[in-house]
Amino acid sequence: MFQKNDLVVYGRTGVCRVMDITTPDFFRAKPGEEKKLYYMLKPLYQGGTIYAPMDNPKVLIRPILTAAEARRLVDMIPTIGVQAYYGGSTQELRNHYQTLMQTSDCADLMELVMSIYAKKVYVEQTKRKFGAVDEHFMKEAEQLLNGELAASLDIPMNEVSDYIAAKVKARKAVPARGADAPAQEV
Numbered sequence: 001m002f003q004k005n006d007l008v009v010y011g012r013t014g015v016c017r018v019m020d021i022t023t024p025d026f027f028r029a030k031p032g033e034e035k036k037l038y039y040m041l042k043p044l045y046q047g048g049t050i051y052a053p054m055d056n057p058k059v060l061i062r063p064i065l066t067a068a069e070a071r072r073l074v075d076m077i078p079t080i081g082v083q084a085y086y087g088g089s090t091q092e093l094r095n096h097y098q099t100l101m102q103t104s105d106c107a108d109l110m111e112l113v114m115s116i117y118a119k120k121v122y123v124e125q126t127k128r129k130f131g132a133v134d135e136h137f138m139k140e141a142e143q144l145l146n147g148e149l150a151a152s153l154d155i156p157m158n159e160v161s162d163y164i165a166a167k168v169k170a171r172k173a174v175p176a177r178g179a180d181a182p183a184q185e186v
Contacts, residue, residue: 007151009061010059012144014044014045014144015147015148015150015151019049022040023037037054039061077167082114084119085115109144
């Protein structure tokens, strides 16, 4: 159970703040039925208010990554092997992307963004047009991922891409220590 002011990820809406836990005025309990409690959620990166039943198993709601988890995820980027997905049809491609997006897992979103980006680079190198389905899901996955990383790391969302680029560049600049490398003093 989440508390008031907690930051959570709510389905494909992204990061939301729990504004309240209440039974909204619009809820009409049937005779003998208990009133349901709802999370009143305020999305951080879009307008509106969401009333989510606390016992709704259909839409995933989870806490955002901790700052340490977010930093660990960014540190993993150079080690993530990506492979672009080429579905046989537009519908197959859409279904594949939707399945990955439904997990709402940051590592899955990171892999999805990286694989679609790799596909984009390949398509552009071969002078072909990048597909609208690919573009749509890349933008949506980036939005969800960057929103959660921004909230976890307490940085503005428009600075997440630069933060990731700087961390990846710094990590690549550090040589890996092999078994025969001299130990460094701390």
